[in-house]
Amino acid sequence: MVTILKIKGFEEFVSFTDSIDPNGPIVLFYFTGSKMENGKSWCPDCEEAEPIVKTFLTELKKNVTFVFVDVGEREYWKEKTCPFRTDSRTRLMVIPTIIKWKGVQRLEGSQCNNRDLLQMLFEDDDD
Known part of the structure; x- marks a missing residue:
């Protein structure tokens, strides 16, 4: 189903x-700020969105590759x-x-916290 990968830089x-x-x-x-020693991102908006995105991915019933990209330090x-x-x-x-790779769809900032927008991003691909 959903393959989750993490890359840095x-x-x-x-x-x-x-x-x-x-x-x-x-x-x-999914582009996010790097994690600090406490395991949290220096980016508060990323910290807010990440649990929503992760929960959404566990419920998703599609064959997709979802890549967390650490953009680095603040x-x-x-x-x-940059x-x-x-x-x-x-x-x-x-x-x-x-x-979405090779597409025009994207969610930015607080849009990443919105389950309805996440759903629309993944539904657009039904062929």
Whole structure:
């Protein structure tokens, strides 16, 4: 059903995207701030969204790959030149953000906390 993966940093993200099977299951990326020593993200919005997203994924009955992407430390993320912000495949403005790979659909910020919007993001793919 749902395959959950975790990757860290832009280089791992690029490496992973290069290996995506175009005929495989849909791939969604969840971009989040890195975890601190206490196990919580430095990004409070990410901390708020993560349990909602994880619960939703446990209930999902679809064949998808869901990838948690650690964008790094706060200082790195805040840089205008952060590749997650500047790369044409991501163009992140805020975190958390969920992107459907090779699609235009995305959820940004507090939208990631909304179960109805999560449902719509996954339903759009029914072929």
